[in-house]
Amino acid sequence: xxxxxxxxxxxxxxxxxxxxxxxxxxxxxxxxxxxxxxxxxxxxxxxxxxxxxxxxxxxxxxxxxxxxxxxxxxxxxxxxxxxxxxxxxxxxxxxxxxxxxxxxxxxxxxxxxxxxxxxxxxxxxxxxxxxxxxxxxxxxxxxxxxxxxxxxxxxxxxxxxxxxxxxxxxxxxxxxxxxxxxxxxxxxxxxxxxxxxxxxxxxxxxxxxxxxxxxxxxxxxxxxxxxxxxxxxxxxxxxxxxxxxxxxxxxxxxxxxxxxxxxxxxxxxxxxxxxxxxxxxxxxxxxxxxxxxxxxxxxxxxxxxxxxxxxxxxxxx
Amino acid sequence: xxxxxxxxxxxxxxxxxxxxxxxxxxxxxxxxxxxxxxxxxxxxxxxxxxxxxxxxxxxxxxxxxxxxxxxxxxxxxxxxxxxxxxxxxxxxxxxxxxxxxxxxxxxxxxxxxxxxxxxxxxxxxxxxxxxxxxxxxxxxxxxxxxxxxxxxxxxxxxxxxxxxxxxxxxxxxxxxxxxxxxxxxxxxxxxxxxxxxxxxxxxxxxxxxxxxxxxxxxxxxxxxxxxxxxxxxxxxxxxxxxxxxxxxxxxxxxxxxxxxxxxxxxxxxxxxxxxxxxxxxxxxxxxxxxxxxxxxxxxxxxxxxxxxxxxxxxxxxxxxxxxxxxxxxxxxxxxxxxxxxxxxxxxxxxxxxxxxxxxxxxxxxxxxxxxxxxxxxxxxxxxxxxxxxxxxxxxxxxxxxxxxxxxxxxxxxxxxxxxxxxxxxxxxxxxxxxxxxxxxxxxxxxxxxxxxxxxxxxxxxxxxxxxxxxxxxxxxxxxxxxxxxxxxxxxxxxxxxxxxxxxxxxxxxxxxxxxxxxxxxxxxxxxxxxxxxxxxxxxxxxxxxxxxxxxxxxxxxxxxxxxxxxxxxxxxxxxxxxxx
Numbered sequence: 001x002x003x004x005x006x007x008x009x010x011x012x013x014x015x016x017x018x019x020x021x022x023x024x025x026x027x028x029x030x031x032x033x034x035x036x037x038x039x040x041x042x043x044x045x046x047x048x049x050x051x052x053x054x055x056x057x058x059x060x061x062x063x064x065x066x067x068x069x070x071x072x073x074x075x076x077x078x079x080x081x082x083x084x085x086x087x088x089x090x091x092x093x094x095x096x097x098x099x100x101x102x103x104x105x106x107x108x109x110x111x112x113x114x115x116x117x118x119x120x121x122x123x124x125x126x127x128x129x130x131x132x133x134x135x136x137x138x139x140x141x142x143x144x145x146x147x148x149x150x151x152x153x154x155x156x157x158x159x160x161x162x163x164x165x166x167x168x169x170x171x172x173x174x175x176x177x178x179x180x181x182x183x184x185x186x187x188x189x190x191x192x193x194x195x196x197x198x199x200x201x202x203x204x205x206x207x208x209x210x211x212x213x214x215x216x217x218x219x220x221x222x223x224x225x226x227x228x229x230x231x232x233x234x235x236x237x238x239x240x241x242x243x244x245x246x247x248x249x250x251x252x253x254x255x256x257x258x259x260x261x262x263x264x265x266x267x268x269x270x271x272x273x274x275x276x277x278x279x280x281x282x283x284x285x286x287x288x289x290x291x292x293x294x295x296x297x298x299x300x301x302x303x304x305x306x307x308x309x310x311x312x313x314x315x316x317x
Numbered sequence: 318x319x320x321x322x323x324x325x326x327x328x329x330x331x332x333x334x335x336x337x338x339x340x341x342x343x344x345x346x347x348x349x350x351x352x353x354x355x356x357x358x359x360x361x362x363x364x365x366x367x368x369x370x371x372x373x374x375x376x377x378x379x380x381x382x383x384x385x386x387x388x389x390x391x392x393x394x395x396x397x398x399x400x401x402x403x404x405x406x407x408x409x410x411x412x413x414x415x416x417x418x419x420x421x422x423x424x425x426x427x428x429x430x431x432x433x434x435x436x437x438x439x440x441x442x443x444x445x446x447x448x449x450x451x452x453x454x455x456x457x458x459x460x461x462x463x464x465x466x467x468x469x470x471x472x473x474x475x476x477x478x479x480x481x482x483x484x485x486x487x488x489x490x491x492x493x494x495x496x497x498x499x500x501x502x503x504x505x506x507x508x509x510x511x512x513x514x515x516x517x518x519x520x521x522x523x524x525x526x527x528x529x530x531x532x533x534x535x536x537x538x539x540x541x542x543x544x545x546x547x548x549x550x551x552x553x554x555x556x557x558x559x560x561x562x563x564x565x566x567x568x569x570x571x572x573x574x575x576x577x578x579x580x581x582x583x584x585x586x587x588x589x590x591x592x593x594x595x596x597x598x599x600x601x602x603x604x605x606x607x608x609x610x611x612x613x614x615x616x617x618x619x620x621x622x623x624x625x626x627x628x629x630x631x632x633x634x635x636x637x638x639x640x641x642x643x644x645x646x647x648x649x650x651x652x653x654x655x656x657x658x659x660x661x662x663x664x665x666x667x668x669x670x671x672x673x674x675x676x677x678x679x680x681x682x683x684x685x686x687x688x689x690x691x692x693x694x695x696x697x698x699x700x701x702x703x704x705x706x707x708x709x710x711x712x713x714x715x716x717x718x719x720x721x722x723x724x725x726x727x728x729x730x731x732x733x734x735x736x737x738x739x740x741x742x743x744x745x746x747x748x749x750x751x752x753x754x755x756x757x758x759x760x761x762x763x764x765x766x767x768x769x770x771x772x773x774x775x776x777x778x779x780x781x782x783x784x785x786x787x788x789x790x791x792x793x794x795x796x797x798x799x800x801x802x803x804x805x806x807x808x809x810x811x812x813x814x815x816x817x818x819x820x821x822x823x824x825x826x827x828x829x830x831x832x833x834x835x836x837x838x839x840x841x842x843x844x845x846x847x848x849x850x851x852x853x854x855x856x857x858x859x860x861x862x863x864x865x866x867x868x869x870x871x872x873x874x875x876x877x878x879x880x881x882x883x884x885x886x887x888x889x890x891x892x893x894x895x896x897x
Contacts, residue, residue, distance in 0.1 A: 033783040038422055040430030041782035041796075042810075044506045044817065083423050083585045084563025090585065156625045164625040165618065169609060170582060170590050262611070262618040264587045272586065272614075276421070277779055 001305070008301065012294035016287060020072070023286045024065050027279045037277045038081055055081060057279075068283065077284035082276045087284040090269060095251070095288060098265035101166065101258075102250035104181045105188040110243055113193050114236070117200025121235075122227075124205060133201065136194025144187040148260045151183055166263035184261040188254070192246060199242045203235035210234070237308055244300030251296075252289030322374035329367045335466045336536075337361050339840050345375045348842050352451075353710045357841055359454040360539050362463035410605040412877070412890055415628035417619040419586035419612035424572070426565055427503035429547045432799065432886030436632060437610070439887050440591055441482070442550030442574035445473055445492065446543035448802035450653045450883045452708065454539045458487060458551055458575060468534035468839070469513075473542070475525040479598040481553055482579050483570065489521035494554035496529070496542070505548040507817070511809045512541035534837050536844070537803040544887055545802045550574065577601045577891045578608060586612055604891045629877045629895075632888055634870055635750050636694030642872045643694065649873040652696050655800040655866065655884025656706040659755060660811070662821045662861035667791035669740045676859035678730035679793075682762050684722040689865050692751040692758070696870055700863030703855035704798065704807035705848050710841060711804075713849030717856045728766055739768025746774070746795035747781035755864070756795055787820050794820060800869070800884030808832055808851065812860065823860035 035052035036043070052058045056067065071078060077087035113136075120132040139147075156164035162183040168176045207213060208231060216226045251266060258268035266285060273281040318326065326345075330338055340361050344354035351372055358368045420434035426442070429435055445459035456462075460476040479487040501509055501516030509516060513532040520528045531538065542549055556570045565571060572580035577599065578591035591608040593601065611628060613619040616638035622628050623642055636643065643650050663670035663679070670676055680702050689697040698707065701719050705712050731737065746756045753775040763769040771793065776785060785794060798807060810818035814829050831851050838844035869884050879893035 033779075036783045037779035039428060039504055040421070041786060042430065042507050042818065043504050044510075047502055047504070047506055050502065079563070082421070084425060085423075085567065085585065093584070152621050156621065160625070163627060164621040165611075165613075165627055167587060167611070170584075170588060259614045260618065262613050262622070264584070268614060272419075275777060275779070 019290045078280035080281040082278045094266045094269040105185040109189040109192045113196025116197035120201040121204030136197045139190040140194035144256045147187040166261035200239045207231040207235040241300045247296035248293030251292040318374040411607040413628045414610045415619045415631045417613040430504045440578040441576045444544045448543045448545045469531045471529045489527045492527045493519045494557040498557040500548040508546045630873045651871040652868040657800045658866045660861040664789035665823045672734045674730045674734040678727040680862045682727040696868035697865045711844040711848045716849035716852040741770045743792035744771045745785040821860035
């Protein structure tokens with residue numbers, strides 16, 4: 001296991017290194033001039049040139065990248081050009097916000113999705129199964145900006161059950177913050193519910209049709225005991241992997257929801273950074289999101305191997 | 318006027334300089350209206366009590382009196398009964414302001430170049446002079462000012478008893494440090510050039526007197542040190558001595574200023590919280606105790622928050638984006654006319670737009686009232702292809718008739734220019750407010766002419782200003798100019814032959830000469846005459862089309878009032894509050 005983890009960490013670092021090069025090249029391809037974007041259209045060219053020189057954006061790309069990656073490996077992601085603050089400070093705050101929203105979404109969607117998949121499998125072929133699978137699939141394809149707007153209009157404006165923005169007033173307590181996060185979590189629940197439910201359903205069906213479950217049934221064990229002891233553990237293996245792999249998406253992929261609900265998470269921060277050609281913030285943010293994806297995949301693999309002795313590193317199927 | 322009034326006016330005249338007396342003459346002999354006198358008098362440094370006495374003695378009662386309270390300073394124009402707009406809050410109050418979007422570069426005094434950053438900066442910092450929504454130069458940190466006879470040396474008397482939030486007194490040294498320091502190299506640099514002021518030319522004559530020496534005379538210099546100049550908020554010398562980029566938000570003297578609001582917390586791009594300054598130098602007895610400002614990523618989010626009662630006011634919204642709120646009769650729509658306008662410019666050096674008949678054709682093809690109704694929801698006023706807004710006091714109403722749509726004449730102009738078979742050109746603009754829609758309407762209107770095909774390109778702000786704005790080649794573009802208290806900025810860099818913002822690449826020595834005359838005009842009547850010539854020349858040459866001017870729209874909850882705004886985007890909530 002240790003070798004496995006170390007090997008995965010090594011691969012993750014290589015991936016992040018390649019990602020850093022790609023994002024650096026990508027930001028350099030962004031049209032426009034950094035100094036002009038910061039100072040605005042009416043600053044003098046002398047001021048723009050002076051700012052570009054101070055920021056080092058007039059140097060060769062290789063030199064710029066070398067400076068940046070050299071600092072980044074030491075934990076210094078530089079200062080945001082548009083906010084004039086350390087990138088780590090801005091990312092830290094945004095990451096905490098994204099984590100809160102991700103957690104609320106997870107707490108809602110995982111039990112719902114797993115339960116839905118279990119019920120669909122147990123009622124396979126019946127109306128309940130159809131409702132869950134088709135309904136879940138339909139919800140998945142609804143764009144977040146559509147579901148988000150509908151939710152805001154219905155639940156925030158008409159019914160006034162929830163706030164229409166995800167950012168709670170300053171100094172708000174836990175319950176108030178949670179109240180603000182319910183509505184923006186729902187579009188994410190809609191996106192993920194169908195996926196989790198279908199994976200769980202598939203796992204359940206495969207497990208229910210296995211020989212050991214047939215043996216347990218023939219031995220006279222109660223169905224609920226069979227499901228609890230024999231089926232779930234095997235059926236949920238792929239579900240765990242899928243859920244863990246979505247952590248990265250929930251951390252860094254929520255641009256639409258965060259902009260719609262005015263929430264300063266990583267997604268919205270990266271969106272702003274891209275618009276402003278704020279390279280340090282954009283590159284730092286992409287690396288953080290990339291790291292989040294790597295960590296989530298690693299956790300998924302570790303969890304999978306811990307739960308399934310057949311695929312433990314060094315073991316045989 | 319009666320004998321006593323004459324004695325009072327004469328006493329004032331004896332204390333006034335040549336330029337101030339000239340303005341008094343203009344009003345006494347009916348050459349300018351009371352409103353123009355109040356404004357012009359404020360610019361040349363006549364104190365408000367003097368202005369009031371003269372207006373009462375010489376006036377005909379043609380303007381109603383109003384009282385405004387700004388920064389704790391109550392000003393009442395002369396004549397008639399005063400009508401106040403202040404609200405008295407009942408108990409501790411918190412007001413919630415929505416702004417969209419967040420500050421573009423943070424709240425950074427040297428780099429501020431956007432409306433939101435300006436508005437946020439103006440809550441804690443103050444200016445020597447405030448340019449209000451009626452284009453008056455209102456004394457704030459400067460109690461009074463005057464110029465020499467030539468108009469190239471301006472002396473400002475700093476208001477005594479003003480302290481910064483940390484208790485240190487405001488002195489002339491702080492003013493000198495502000496104007497001679499880093500802001501000269503930032504976004505204020507253009508303003509420095511427009512008003513012929515060189516960094517380093519501000520001198521403290523004593524603790525409460527500052528003298529500015531200009532490279533050439535300027536009758537509108539007070540606007541350089543006013544809120545019209547984004548970056549001219551007065552900050553302590555100690556702040557400037559240790560200034561580094563970002564230090565206004567995070568340094569030892571973060572958010573310092575003389576304003577009625579003290580910043581309690583700030584989350585970049587998310588929210589800002591302010592509390593009432595208990596030691597404010599002005600009268601803030603009616604000020605709410607707390608102000609929570611939320612920055613919204615987009616207008617739709619701000620509108621939703623308003624509908625959801627998350628905010629009491631949206632500082633600024635567009636007619637199209639805020640239609641749902643504007644059409645709700647229960648809300649209070651507050652709109653003020655501004656000089657903000659769009660310029661549809663041409664590359665005047667390259668065919669087809671090197672021929673002014675083609676430019677005139679493009680100008681005359683537009684239905685401006687329809688554009689205002691469709692794009693602005695009616696919240697605007699027509700433009701006439703020059704940037705001298707009709708509410709500027711020097712606007713010459715008789716100079717040139719309003720251009721109106723005439724597709725037949727437009728085609729005739731193209732025919733005369735040799736473009737009977739039409740032409741193809743690009744029209745580039747930035748993704749901002751209604752500008753992309755304006756570009757599409759210009760394109761569709763041009764299509765009504767014979768084979769005139771415009772290819773519209775809409776770009777993000779950074780890309781547009783970097784790659785398109787000053788780089789037009791045989792093409793057109795649309796750019797935005799924000800509100801100003803005087804038109805000097807519009808007439809300078811965008812139009813002078815060597816102007817740094819001359820997107821049209823238009824070279825006209827006659828215009829350059831007129832501009833010099835305009836900025837050095839000794840009195841309003843002369844300036845108005847020159848303005849008329851400028852209006853005529855620009856309307857004829859059409860280096861750019863000015864289709865309309867935009868109103869500044871705010872939306873308030875029905876029980877909230879007293880929220881004052883200006884065309885620049887400044888807002889004053891010191892005397893705002895709730896009724897009922």
